[in-house]
Amino acid sequence: MYKATKTVNIRSLFDLVRASVRRLRSWHIYVSLLVPLLFLAYDLLSGQLGVDPMRSIEKSLGVTAIYILILTLCITPFSLLTGINFIRFRRAFGLMSFFYIVLHFSTWLLLDMQLRWVEIVESLTRKPFIVFGMMGFLLLIPLAATSNNYSMKRLGKYWPKLHKLIYAAIILGGIHYLMMEKTLQNDAIITFIIIIVLISLRFFKIRKINWL
Numbered sequence: 001m002y003k004a005t006k007t008v009n010i011r012s013l014f015d016l017v018r019a020s021v022r023r024l025r026s027w028h029i030y031v032s033l034l035v036p037l038l039f040l041a042y043d044l045l046s047g048q049l050g051v052d053p054m055r056s057i058e059k060s061l062g063v064t065a066i067y068i069l070i071l072t073l074c075i076t077p078f079s080l081l082t083g084i085n086f087i088r089f090r091r092a093f094g095l096m097s098f099f100y101i102v103l104h105f106s107t108w109l110l111l112d113m114q115l116r117w118v119e120i121v122e123s124l125t126r127k128p129f130i131v132f133g134m135m136g137f138l139l140l141i142p143l144a145a146t147s148n149n150y151s152m153k154r155l156g157k158y159w160p161k162l163h164k165l166i167y168a169a170i171i172l173g174g175i176h177y178l179m180m181e182k183t184l185q186n187d188a189i190i191t192f193i194i195i196i197v198l199i200s201l202r203f204f205k206i207r208k209i210n211w212l
């Protein structure tokens with residue numbers, strides 16, 4: 001009896017969440033995902049970014065980018081499992097992650113390297129973590145460029161194939177994070193494990209949980 005009531009309550013809670021998610025619009029997602037940038041701007045303006053603000057900005061943008069990319073990968077398994085349909089927001093998450101990667105890359109190019117081209121070429125050819133980051137970034141460019149209805153229509157059955165590149169891009173981003181320091185950092189290891197688990201989920205047939 002108690003179990004039955006509990007199940008009904010959880011189900012009605014999920015119904016409520018599903019109804020709220022149905023009311024969400026893409027622009028709500030775009031605006032919400034700008035919040036980390038607002039926090040970063042606030043920290044910068046209030047002098048809370050420590051002794052090397054440029055480095056803090058670079059790091060913060062990189063971490064935000066990789067976590068939004070991870071959220072993008074979570075959307076399909078989460079929606080299938082819970083019936084809370086976030087799939088129509090995948091584009092917003094993917095594009096916002098790309099937006100943060102562009103800002104991360106621009107910070108490196110303009111503030112860190114200050115457009116010193118010899119040093120830039122040297123980093124791009126000699127520093128393995130930069131090479132991996134750059135490869136991840138390059139793979140994401142065609143995905144961002146084709147994340148629109150027109151390209152979906154034009155590419156037809158090739159569109160989903162092309163967008164599988166997201167898995168390679170996020171693995172490269174994860175390796176880039178792992179290789180950042182001379183010794184492996186816990187947060188980079190945890191991030192990489194999350195990425196591998198999410199990619200492995202693709203090989204399982206996920207079904208909605210009965211009582212949801």
Ligand code: HEM
Pocket residue numbers: 055058059060062063065066101104105108112130133134135136137169170172173174176177180
């Ligand atoms: C898929 C693309 C990328 C992702 C997901 C990504 C993500 C990250 C993450 C998570 C960090 C670690 C921040 C920390 O230490 O806490 C980072 C750091 C860094 N990234 Fe990227 N990144 C990408 C592409 C790039 C590219 C293209 C460049 C430049 C060519 C770049 C340059 C850097 C630099 C220089 C740092 C080190 C900051 C520092 O600790 O001094 N990244 N990135």
